[in-house]
Amino acid sequence: MVVLHYEIVPHDGGWAYKVDDVYSETFATHGDALAAARDAAERQQLADEDTATITYEDPNGRWHEEIVSGDDRPQTEVDDGADAQ
Template sequence: MSELHYRIVEHDGGWAYKVGDVFSETFADHDTAFAAAKDAAERQRLAGETRGISYETADGKWHEEVADGGDRPETEVDDVAPKG
């Protein structure tokens, strides 16, 4: 099972959460960003429906497979204390 870390970081004059290289929207304060990260992390763990999917790869080949709706990642919110 994969694991996702939501990191609370200072960003663009405020606070955001970051997953990998992707930032959330910017929040005015640390506590609001932390609450949004907790909410996003909880929703990421929710199971969905198992469905058939099809997709095209960069080389132009189409693939079909079944996506298991119960195969959800473990999530964690990594917090940093605000400076000051």
């Protein structure tokens, strides 16, 4: 099973959460970024319709569209980066 790691990191003068090499928007506080990451991680695990169409950009800047099962959800983990505060 896929596990997505949401990591809270300093970013652009504030805080953000990051999954792999993709950053969220910047939040003013560590707590705001942590709350947003927990919310995103929770929503990532919600089952949806039987199938869904997803569009994403790969690391080379190419866009892809796939049809995926709506109930095949990844596990998520949030690293609050407490040692970075």
